[in-house]
Amino acid sequence: MCRTPDGSASPLTRREGPHVALDTATGTQAESVLDALANPTTEEVESLDAWWRANNYLTIGQIYLQGNPLLRKRLASEHIKPRLLGHWGTSPGLSLIYTHVSRLIQRTGQEAIYLAGPGHGGPALVAASYLEGSYTETYPRVTQDEAGLLRLFRQFSSPGGIPSHVSVTTPGSIHEGGELGYVLVHAFGAVMDNPGLLAVAVVGDGEAETGPLEGSWKGISFLNPARDGAVLPILHLNGAKIAGPTVLARKDPEEVRSLLRGHGYDVIEVEGADLPGMHYRFAAALADAYGKIRAIQDAARGGDWDGQRPQWPLIVLRSPKGWTGPEEVDGVKVTGTWRSHQVPLSGVKGNDEHLALLESWLKSYRPEELFDAFGAPTELVRRANPAGELRMSASPHANGGLLTKDLDLPDFRDYALDVPRPAAVKAESTRQLGALLRDVYTRNDDRFRLFCPDETNSNRLGAVFEVSDRAFMERVTPEDVAIGRDGRVMEVLSEHNCHGWLEGYTLTGRHGMFATYEAFAMVSASQTVQHGKWLEEATHLPWRAKVPSLNILLTSTAWRNDHNGFSHQGPGLIQVALTQRKDVARVYLPPDANTLLSVADHCLRSRSYINLLVIDKQPQLQWLTMDEAVEHCRRGAGIWDWAGNDDGSQDPDIVLACAGDVVTMETVAAAQILKERLPHFRTRVVNVVDLMTLIRPRDHSHGMEPTYFKELFTDDTDVVFAFHGFPGAIHQLVHGRPDADRFRVRGFIEEGTTTTPFDMVVRNRTSRYHLVMDAINNAKRTPRGATELTAWCEQKLAEHSAYVVEHLEDMPEVRDWALGDWAEKG
């Protein structure tokens, strides 16, 4: 079904052979390739222009037509779709760039992918894949003939069809471009540790107004030309967004130049609307940019590099919005204005004038030259396509699961903490993870990176610096520690960059982890959501190979940002993850180091998930041996029988459940108090590591079976649940479980707090004393001694309050609390 020409079919390849890889070319050969690239022949321009016209034709067809795809009949109302949806304005620019990059690929053998920042130019990218044949290879029903064309047109923005944006369904895409701002971060992530790849990233001038995009130009300060591939940004200033002009399009061009130079780029500009002049000028600009990229890479890779951050080339393309579309409609200027952003010519059905205008617009591309008798692209068009996997729409880099190699992981058990009995040892759990990650770096120096907003050491993951510096391409001084151009630990004070780089890195087949402050994970929450959407949609497309998961480690959690105050406290990302569909998102709350190691190993092996790992970096009590941790994590939740006094012979009086490290400690301490002071009151402690086990199995694949749920929580025993996050999260998770109303949840309260660690749990009413009182108050059977114990708890709380204000730290009895020897496990 694929009609992509093989090498011998192309006149270009006859001259020079396809895939003349510049890597193996001599200096003279390279020069001549670049020279030819800069100066297209008339024949080449004909082919470029034909492909471009074909693309524009198909773009318009997708927006407008539900019949008569080749205009072989007079265009009539019945051929027009009932709803006109889609975006014309950006599309001609996107496809012009596309075909010129294809020519570059043909002449150089360069592996490239294409990221369309203005993702609403979806029809142009779908058309590109169709013209390259990969669309039909991917979706065989969309054949390269008239019937297939009709399918292509009708499916666009239609029920059961495809979205109006570049999306997961678009072959060759790793970037949707719906929520704007991330085209450069995805491109930079894609080329890290991917030296052979060129990521062409088109930045729309609307997108360029967003914060995340403006903050992402600095990717070159972290890009090593020897080890990484290259990003070629093309800032496409067509002047308008939905309803008005853009800032960059209306600034003095000298200011735009100054801005981009300030970001560190070598600016190449192309402007105009004249044809074929624009083809020649754009070809020359692209050759110029490509030559500079190759020179930078050759110097860095050949050892001829001064170590300075290169000034990477960047193209500013100024072309009219809606270029080649109707100049005016109903007497109003359309092309070159915001009016051509979406559907430049509306109300076509039943409007003869508009119908005629649409027909003449479509015919202006001379479809008869572009499609043969069967409706397939003609040789003139097809010869603009690169071959095989070099077609950007068929690049395996854009279906990164195909290239993914498993991580070579050490045995996580080797990093275990020795835990002779629960709550006897205190340790920084993430430090063990740091040691594991250090060895993951060593064993996978081409496929694993850690991304972090300047907190790797603060998060106790600093062991990675024993084997890798932080990446940094700007000036380094003698006082700097663990930083340099060969580093592969990615630290930039931007959650948007970190998150986006990791997305691009994993979507092209490598593995990683994003470690960040829990509260500030909300900065990139929308990226988490959008990436979840991408992964979810991909599960419905068998041709999309699974990619490494996006692992997010939330440290510096809400509960231990006591002193930093309210702005640093927020378990909101858990809440966001819960809105993700079914199998995409998983939330783990390992309570100690050994469970963390087990969970991390699982996450690093997993594919196509978003894994949230939530654990604090501060010294904390350790609970489980490695064997126990592995078993606990396998089940996701379980009874800690050593913590309670419930022998399993009958239902307990109360279940104390917990999820999250700090609240687990409080829960175990509460159980200890109850055991000691109310020995006849049967207390069961349940710890939850994998939050999704609480959901019913029909709603999440991790949801525990009803029988196991009953084994842990019984059918009707009251449950006091101490939760790391907002109580509402547990409320929604247990909805639909037997008698869900019996779950009384304590958790993080959104209220200003600056205090000590224990005072933090007191203020959130999740302290051991609060949990004891909750247990007594909520149990169906009020135990003897309840009144006295409540009074004792209240006294303890009063003592605490007085103490912390006086001493500015917690009382030794809670600060140094640990379980006694009696907790020794059998």
Next chain:
Amino acid sequence: MCRTPDGSASPLTRREGPHVALDTATGTQAESVLDALANPTTEEVESLDAWWRANNYLTIGQIYLQGNPLLRKRLASEHIKPRLLGHWGTSPGLSLIYTHVSRLIQRTGQEAIYLAGPGHGGPALVAASYLEGSYTETYPRVTQDEAGLLRLFRQFSSPGGIPSHVSVTTPGSIHEGGELGYVLVHAFGAVMDNPGLLAVAVVGDGEAETGPLEGSWKGISFLNPARDGAVLPILHLNGAKIAGPTVLARKDPEEVRSLLRGHGYDVIEVEGADLPGMHYRFAAALADAYGKIRAIQDAARGGDWDGQRPQWPLIVLRSPKGWTGPEEVDGVKVTGTWRSHQVPLSGVKGNDEHLALLESWLKSYRPEELFDAFGAPTELVRRANPAGELRMSASPHANGGLLTKDLDLPDFRDYALDVPRPAAVKAESTRQLGALLRDVYTRNDDRFRLFCPDETNSNRLGAVFEVSDRAFMERVTPEDVAIGRDGRVMEVLSEHNCHGWLEGYTLTGRHGMFATYEAFAMVSASQTVQHGKWLEEATHLPWRAKVPSLNILLTSTAWRNDHNGFSHQGPGLIQVALTQRKDVARVYLPPDANTLLSVADHCLRSRSYINLLVIDKQPQLQWLTMDEAVEHCRRGAGIWDWAGNDDGSQDPDIVLACAGDVVTMETVAAAQILKERLPHFRTRVVNVVDLMTLIRPRDHSHGMEPTYFKELFTDDTDVVFAFHGFPGAIHQLVHGRPDADRFRVRGFIEEGTTTTPFDMVVRNRTSRYHLVMDAINNAKRTPRGATELTAWCEQKLAEHSAYVVEHLEDMPEVRDWALGDWAEKG
């Protein structure tokens, strides 16, 4: 208690009188003021330096000391706090800038506020307020004597005390600076329609790495020098963030200059660590910047303006991180490196060498010159303070509720749609709101703005353009529509800018609304969260006057972004709002125009809330007359008796509940089907406008009383709840209500969808047919005819599926559905 000098006490004021407002000065007078400003006398520098030393002393005291605040005894371990918390590194730079701006205020009478981007320099800002006397005015227990000093030190980052960051508790602040990135957006928002104000905004070089900050320099493209105040950004490059160098600090200064010029600024640079040299140079730089600001404003206000966007001045200050702190500790360089970011000298308690180092460091500021015998700031220090409300820590602009004037609102009833009976009229509800907002603009041309990422027209709010253009200071062309420098509708394709500007605008006492795509509201979700935290904390501080609410209108909702596809569908912000504490967040889902108008009027009158208004912009059925709408909104939820067939004489068989416009239509349609086909099955329809009414009253002040909850939902009737957002939201809201398990919720499912409007509800299993089947299946009493009706529903769904794929639009029977005449109200 306030020891702020009055005018006559200051030697400066003797020379020229305080508050020599340049506005009223003659040209020569102005020149001489600026000249004096640029060239401080020795006496002035002594005072500046004393104030600065005092501030540094107090900063270190807050971090380290719990006793011996004036070092009148030998420093001992017992004087050192048990936990050393806080950030020294940025603080000396922040206080240096502060005192120089104070001097500017003294000499010019300029009203100014100070925004510390590096908010972790909290102790410096607290110290500033203390030295200015406003801290003691605000918190009388923190007296200006030795006891007060001790309180000041001990409360910092302590239980029951204040956070380590600039926060709501800090007098003079409207910006916390915890989550980085928003200092410029807050500053720009603060000066809009505030022509007399200068907002000095310090950008840390860590913050400058974030996307939102980098994207916010463009504020000047929207700032009108005639009508708005001025922002003076000071980019404080001290070279390092938590653990390493920053990009801007290590770039070639020429690139930094180019970048900032590209952003449109006139760059003034100051660099060094020499004293008093830096005082003279910074004073000159500040005078230069201020002179330029005044020249720009004078020209624009005097009519001598070419209409071009001015190049506003910006200062780049390069000073060492941790300036004046210990050069080396334990043989390692500290000052000027990332090691001075937080506590440069740790492990002081019990370490004699460090203790001695701390003591000599503190004494290096010569506290005996700075504090008198009682511990109060000496005259030398105090004479650096401006007077009264000109002190930046006492500015009413930073306690904007003091300046807030109510909006002059038209009667919202005047914009009512005529609704003769439910579901007979279709209209775009937001268009009515647009008309209201137009008149709000007209009546409040100094205190209301709409903020929107380029979608005002798309959101059907375009009526505002009848009375105001979009603000735009860049080049305007003849084809542009409703755009220009006098515009006050704020459109920029950046949710971060829109949200942040509105925050700054409301915190300084003006009113506004942020209208955005529902899905892309997640881009600025963390800002919503952080602003909610600010408002929550402010409720505990009686001195903080309530400010106008942050109103967020979510249009282009999940349910009608059918064609744009999955990336444009997401009701996530509702979920985020639910995590806000108690009285801060409110979520409204008006189902039609008249309820929207009533809710909007309420929100525009409200104070210190975050109000989410969720309604689509597409034509939709109208349900309620204005009188009914007002009553319905007053209750927040109510029975629509005309929609069901439950006469109230006994409990219904099923409650069909709904919240959100699209799902309300499906619910009413489902009820109609049930009435017609199962007339003996008692169906009640409950519509919820104010989502927070569902929560128990103890958890939210809008929570409906148990009796009213029972009136609507009974105690045990099964409820099928069709919800606009994620089903989990309702699950968590009704938790704790009687038999919450009976609520079966249908809502948005996070799964890829591109389709027609009705197909969208079908795919989310929230269509009328699904709701009918749910009602039958969930009711305790299975009605006769249930099997036939289920079969009919399934057949309808099958017909629909076939139809949309064939016709690419919805079946006429659902597209054109309306209630029959029988729904006429009594």
